[in-house]
Amino acid sequence: MSKHSRDTAVSVGAICDDCLAWAHERDYAGYDPYDGLNSPVLNPLTNDWLTRLIGMHAVNKSPVNLRPLLRIPAERNPKGIALFAMAYLNRYRETGDTTKRDRAETLLRWLENNRSSEYDLAAWGYNFDWQNARKFFLPAYQPSIVVTVFGGRAFLEYYETTGEPWALEIAESAATFIQENINREQVNGFDVFTYTPHDSFVLVNTNALAAGFFYQLASHTSSTEFSERATELFRFVVDSQADSGGWYYAIPANESHLSHDNFHTGFVLESLYGYAMDQPADHPARKAYNKGLQFYRDNLFDKNGAPRFEADKRYPYDAHAAAQAILTFTQRDTNQDRKMAKTVCEWATTNMLNDDGYFHRRIGRVLTDKTPYMRWSQAWMCRALSALSLRDSENG
Numbered sequence: 001m002s003k004h005s006r007d008t009a010v011s012v013g014a015i016c017d018d019c020l021a022w023a024h025e026r027d028y029a030g031y032d033p034y035d036g037l038n039s040p041v042l043n044p045l046t047n048d049w050l051t052r053l054i055g056m057h058a059v060n061k062s063p064v065n066l067r068p069l070l071r072i073p074a075e076r077n078p079k080g081i082a083l084f085a086m087a088y089l090n091r092y093r094e095t096g097d098t099t100k101r102d103r104a105e106t107l108l109r110w111l112e113n114n115r116s117s118e119y120d121l122a123a124w125g126y127n128f129d130w131q132n133a134r135k136f137f138l139p140a141y142q143p144s145i146v147v148t149v150f151g152g153r154a155f156l157e158y159y160e161t162t163g164e165p166w167a168l169e170i171a172e173s174a175a176t177f178i179q180e181n182i183n184r185e186q187v188n189g190f191d192v193f194t195y196t197p198h199d200s201f202v203l204v205n206t207n208a209l210a211a212g213f214f215y216q217l218a219s220h221t222s223s224t225e226f227s228e229r230a231t232e233l234f235r236f237v238v239d240s241q242a243d244s245g246g247w248y249y250a251i252p253a254n255e256s257h258l259s260h261d262n263f264h265t266g267f268v269l270e271s272l273y274g275y276a277m278d279q280p281a282d283h284p285a286r287k288a289y290n291k292g293l294q295f296y297r298d299n300l301f302d303k304n305g306a307p308r309f310e311a312d313k314r315y316p317y318d319a320h321a322a323a324q325a326i327l328t329f330t331q332r333d334t335n336q337d338r339k340m341a342k343t344v345c346e347w348a349t350t351n352m353l354n355d356d357g358y359f360h361r362r363i364g365r366v367l368t369d370k371t372p373y374m375r376w377s378q379a380w381m382c383r384a385l386s387a388l389s390l391r392d393s394e395n396g
Helices: 013-025 048-063 080-095 098-113 145-164 165-181 204-218 225-239 262-277 284-299 317-334 335-351 373-396
Strands: 128-132 136-138 184-187 190-193
Touching: 013 335, 048 128, 080 098, 080 145, 080 284, 080 373, 098 145, 098 165, 128 373, 145 165, 145 190, 165 204, 165 225, 184 317, 190 204, 190 225, 204 225, 204 262, 225 262, 225 284, 262 317, 284 317, 317 335, 335 373
Parallel strands: none
Antiparallel strands: 128 136, 184 190
16 A cells, blocks of 8 residues: 555645656656567567567566666657656646646657657657567557557647647647558448558557547647548447447457457547537437446446456556546546546555555556556556546536
């Protein structure tokens, strides 16, 4: 149990500020679950998909942290930087503390200066080589749809908070990159995105994320391009919903190594929310959202708020899943949702928050991974806590 969870007087915002301070002291640089191929020891030995996969997952799944031994450096992750920036913006909106706004801008300027170099448009990738099973290999800093969406959203949120036009320009550049450069496939009659400019792997949550970003951006641009594209992608998301109300990770479902997992389901719901709520009550998107949220609530959490890994698999409990749950339930903010967000938050701060101010990654059936991962757990939980604290302040 963390010191914060024992002190009921400590607010969610104060915990968030402590966690942001922990990251700031380390310059937002750290380890990542999937950074094994950054090892100068392993790198010469990982020349094909199989050896890369073995090397990456050997580091990822080791019961002890092998990174110091393998000389894997602590680095900034572009997606993590975007998440920290969004957390600071939430804290600025709530408190008016300009230091938090300035830190958000500093992180965004870093993102602006550390885009993927082979494209003129704004795009970002992970800071490590990444092998996605046998589907594709993504070299470090090569852009993906997911990292680019989160980078673009961070700039868009900065624009919505401050009105600074340069931030909107970068957000629009990121959306244009996705439109023009991410590969596309035809699936069930829909023109949908893959993961990168070079692969053919179609995921439901990545298309939902792109649609949500486009829909949010569309209200700030004169063109209808992004709103029309968002509508098409949301139609694909709705069409892909299983009868249970959940979504498989990949399309077709038999290509999914996950069934209905926790945080990817949260991605879909968070992305779908704004569009669905703008539609009539009998609209397919609104029905899909309501059905999906009910499935999420009923099947992906224990009674104490612990986030189950998948609908049919309790372990491991994961900080990323807890963070996304807080964001998803905070977003709609009915009385039932608010209670659920707080229950998950209490579980996470009690079970995954270290006294030093960082969240560890996972609690397994047998083993617990207490490595502090800067993007995977710390950045995600900072963004989630900041959103919950902001919503609490708005509700009075």
